Amino acid sequence: MEAVKVGLLGLGTVGGGTATVLLRNAAEIQARVGRAIEVSHVAGLGIADQTIVDPAKVKLTEDAFEVVNDPEVQIVVELIGGYTLAKDLVMKAIDNGKHVVTANKALIATHGTEIMQAATAKGVTVSYEAAVAGGIPIIKAMREGLAGNQIQWLAGIINGTGNFILTEMRDKGRDFDDVLKEAQELGYAEADPTFDVEGIDAAHKLTILASLAFGIELQFEKTYTEGISKITTEDVNYAEELGYRIKHLGIARKTDNGIELRVHPTLIPEKRLLANVDGVMNAVLVQGDAVGPTLYYGAGAGAEPTASAVVADIIDTVRSIDVPADQKVPLLGFRADSMRDTPVLSIDDAETSYYLRMSAEDKPGVLAEVSEVFAAHSISLEAVLQKEPSEGVNLVNLVLLSQQVQEKNMNGAIKEVEALAAIQGEVVRIRMEHLG
C-alpha cells in the first residue's frame, strides 16, 4: 500500500521531535499500521538549516500555506502554536479536505467549536491528543476508554512549569520568585511566565477535557483561572503540617446546577497519588460513575513526549483514513448533534472546602469571634492551627480548614472576618479538595 503523506508545519521542539520519532520508529509504526507514514513536506522558518529530515526526500518551505495547499499532503500536522496563523492554516487545511493533527491547546480551547464544525462539514478529522498533558493519552481515555461512563469530575496537574515550582517550594522551602527564575533558566518556563503560572495554559487544557467529559462546547472564557504566584512557603508548610500538599489543579465537576470549571491552587490530601506527582510531570484523575477513579500520569511537555501524542494521532488518522467520517469517533467524544448546553457555573456558585490563614491579635476570645462569623454563615470548620507568635510580635497566625461550602457564602464570611478588629490584613484563602 502507498505511504500516507504527512506535512509538518513547524520544525521546532515538538515538530523536530515528531519528525525524529516518525523516522526512528518507522518500522515499528508500519508493523502496527500496515502502511508507511512519510513526512513528505515540512514548513518552518529558517528551514534550510534544519538537520532532522533528508532534504532530498522532503519538500522544505518557509511558507506553511504551500504545505496546506499541496494536493499531495493528506495529513497536516500543525505545530506552530498561537491563534492567528495557526488558525488560518488549520482552517485552510480543512477546507482543502485534509486531516489535521495539532498540539495547539490555545487554538482548540478558543477556536475549537468553529474548527470542529468546519471539519465535521468537510468529513475530515481534527486530532489534538498532544494538546492536553503532552504524552499522556488522556484524550483517548476520555473519548474512548471511559466512554461507557458518565464522568462526574476530573482534576488534573496539567501544567508542568507550575508543578515544578510548587514541588521545589515544598521540597526545598524555596520562594516562588526564586524557583521561577530557575525554571526560566532550565527552559521549563518562558521569559513571560504568565501563561503557565497564572493558569491560562491549564485553563486551555481544562476547557478541552471538560468538553470531552460532559459533551459541552469548548468554553475557555467561562473557566475560572487563578495562578500560583501568590502561594507562599508559609502556606505550603502549614498545608504539610495538616497532611496536605498544594497543587495547581484544573478541576471540572458536574453538579445538579451545572458544571464547575476552575483552575486554582488546591490543597489535596498528601496520601492521594495526585499529591505525589512531582516536578514537571502531569497527571489527570478522572472519576466515572462506573469505573470510579482512574489516573493517568506522564510527561506533560518536551519534544518526544509531546511527539508521542502527535504520532499516535497521526497513526489513528492513517488507520482510519478510508473510514467514512460518521463511522469514526466523534471529534469531541460526543456526536456533534448530541452536544449538551449544560451551563457552566460562575466561581461564586462553586462548592469546595477552604484553607484559610489570617493574622490575629494574640488575646483571648479572638478564635471565638472568628468561629462565630463562620457559624453564622453555616460554615463548619474542620481543623484549627494556631501558631505561637514570635518574640515581641503580638500577632498569631490562625489557620482554619472549612468543610464544603459555596464560594459566595465563603466570600461573605471572609469579608466579615476581615472586618473584625482583632484580624489584621486580608484572609488568605486556598481552595481544598479531598478527591475521594
Added chain:
Amino acid sequence: MEAVKVGLLGLGTVGGGTATVLLRNAAEIQARVGRAIEVSHVAGLGIADQTIVDPAKVKLTEDAFEVVNDPEVQIVVELIGGYTLAKDLVMKAIDNGKHVVTANKALIATHGTEIMQAATAKGVTVSYEAAVAGGIPIIKAMREGLAGNQIQWLAGIINGTGNFILTEMRDKGRDFDDVLKEAQELGYAEADPTFDVEGIDAAHKLTILASLAFGIELQFEKTYTEGISKITTEDVNYAEELGYRIKHLGIARKTDNGIELRVHPTLIPEKRLLANVDGVMNAVLVQGDAVGPTLYYGAGAGAEPTASAVVADIIDTVRSIDVPADQKVPLLGFRADSMRDTPVLSIDDAETSYYLRMSAEDKPGVLAEVSEVFAAHSISLEAVLQKEPSEGVNLVNLVLLSQQVQEKNMNGAIKEVEALAAIQGEVVRIRMEHLG
C-alpha cells in the same frame, strides 16, 4: 439508525455490572455513539430469577449457545470465565461472524493466538480491555495511545488481591496468612487463592500486555511466575527501612537478547508512584522510547469498574461495526502479518537487582566472607544492613542489596554463600527494580 443487538453470556458480577451500566448510561452512550446499544439476549444459569434486565424486552436463556447462534445478535459478550465452555462459545461466535467482547484473561492468555487467528480470518473483532487491570483503559493505551513508541518495558500491579495483602502487611504489620483470611472474608480472594497469590492471574495479564508491547505471540507458558505467599513481615520491614516497598509486579522488558516476562514480588523505591498504589487498586507503568514513563491507575476488579471496560469495548465495536476489518486497529496492536518472533528469555537470563537476607553467625569476618563470594561473581553490593541479635541468640540477620546482575550468576553466588559455615539456612532473595 437501528439499535445494535448485544448478547451477554453470564449475568454474574461482571455480567450484571455490564447490563446495569448499559441501561443506566444508555442516553450518554447513544450521544457518544449515535445509535442505541440494546442488550437483546442474556444467557446465565438460574436466569429466570434475575432482576437486572426486563424479561419482556430481553431473550433469557440458560443455554449460552442459543445466544451465540442467534442471527439477531451482532456482538457476543463473554463473561462466563474459564477456558473450556468460554472458548467453545467464543469460537462459535466468531464462526457465526459475530464480534466478541470478553473479560476473560485466562482465555486470551492461553488460547488467544488461536482465537485471534479465527477472528482475523472471519473479519470480526475480539476485544478484551476488561481482561487486564479491570477498568483501566490500558489495552487502548498500549494498542493506540502509545502506538508511536517502541515500548522498552512495563511493570504493573495487576492483581488487586495480592496488592491488598501486601498493603495490609506493610501498613499493619500483619502476617500473610492472617491478611489472606481477611481478604477471603471480604470477597477479595477466592476460597482457593492460588490464582491470585501465586501470580497466575497476573501472569495471564502480563502475557497480554507483553504481546501488545512487543508485537509477540501470546506466550503464557513462558512467563516466569512467583507468588507472594513466602513474603514475611520481616522482609517488608527491612525493605521499608532501606526505602523500598514490596509489590507483586508483572514485568515485561525488551533486552538485546530477548524479552523478559516475569511475575514476582519486587522491591521498588518508595518514592515511585507505583509504590504508593495501595489496597485492591491496580496500576501499570509503561516506558516508551519517545514518551518516557507513563502510568495508568484504577480499580482492577469489581462489577462496574470491569463493566466500564467491557462497555468501552462494546462502544468501540459498535462505532466501527461497518468498518472493514483491515481498516480497524489490529487485534493485538500489531498487524497479524507483522508479528515478531523475538524470543522470550528464561528467568535464568533475566537481569535485575536483588534484596538478599541471610542468617549469619555473629562473629568477625562473616561479612567479609560473604562479600568475597559476591565479588568473585562480579556482583556489586549496594547496601548492607546488619541487625544486632536478640538476647541469647548467636545469629544476626544480614541484609544486602545487589546491583543489576543476571539471575543465573546470582543463583551461583547464593549457592556458594549458603555453603559457608557461618551462614545458616537458605538465603531469602527478592528481586528489586528501580523503575527509573
